[in-house]
Amino acid sequence: MEMLELDGAPGGGQLLRSALSLSLCTGIGFTLQDIRAKRSKPGLMRQHLTAVNAAAQVGGARVHGAELGATWLRFEPGAIRGGDYSFATGSAGSCTLVLQTILPALWRADAPSRVRLEGGTHNPLAPSVDFLADSFVPRLRDFGIEVGLALESPGFYPAGGGVLHATVQPAGELRACAFEARGELERMDGTALLSGLSSDIGLRELAVLQARFGLGEDARHLRQVRPSRGPGNALMLRVRHAAHGTTFTGFGERGKSAEAVATGVADEAQTYLASGACIDEHLGDQLLLPMALAGKGSFTTTAPSDHLRSNAALIEKFLPVEISWDQQDETTWRVIVEE
Incomplete structure (x- = not known):
């Protein structure tokens, strides 16, 4: 079996998860050294270990070093x-x-x-x-x-x-896709999701979105989780264009006001809306792998994030593709995948 030697020091859990996905899809094994070495708690944490074990079960893989805190892993994919x-x-x-x-x-x-x-x-x-x-x-x-x-x-x-x-x-066989134009803005709506917290928090968050984007009453939604399994709050702003819809999310935390949570979501959405990009920064990271498995494709995005750059370098180790990005203007980049 072909094996790759990978360095986990520059990245976090995303590098591990992408390596697992690519290994299962290509049949190429890997060893990963210095897993999450630069994090405050290096090595495999529980959710990383769950991903390793899930990949092993789905792909009939042989795994060495899969334990909490491990900084080295060997993964040999199967069927x-x-x-x-x-x-x-x-x-x-x-x-x-x-x-x-x-x-x-x-x-x-x-x-x-x-x-x-x-x-x-x-x-x-x-x-x-x-x-x-x-x-x-x-x-x-x-x-x-x-x-x-x-x-x-x-x-x-x-x-x-x-x-x-x-x-x-x-x-x-996957279809090659190009996501380069999002079309006209059709609708925006916000949802405040709350668990074990006062509805007032969600109403204040939604009021910020209403003030920033003019959301009507029918575009503001308040959801309470019942029964509650503990306190929690997520604010989602859905932005729907003719050819693509994306969702921006913020999370409440102790010591952070509802207004601050909503302002963060609104600012992120505003950056996207002010650009000519079809795909937001976070989704771009996630579309890179299926696009590479399809063999070619492209999309426009607000900026090539560090995650996208590290993902691209990893993908090129497993697959015979080249990934590049070119700046189109001050707010928009084009990412290209080709064989």
């Missing part, structure tokens, strides 16, 4: 198997990051799959379930990939307890 799976982070670790790790393998399986995931569904520094459903899954459909998501119960940090269900259909 991908569709079917029914269940994974739990055992904490508020992100369900969505675990799901994104195994999705590329499952859409290449020879049978449909159903996946049940437990943990955090709305986490800082991870795509929320709403983001996946609103932004990521529709673009996967353009590649010819069918994924269904159903949120049974939300889970916030630190309590967790969320449950997410996913269905994945086998996909044939």
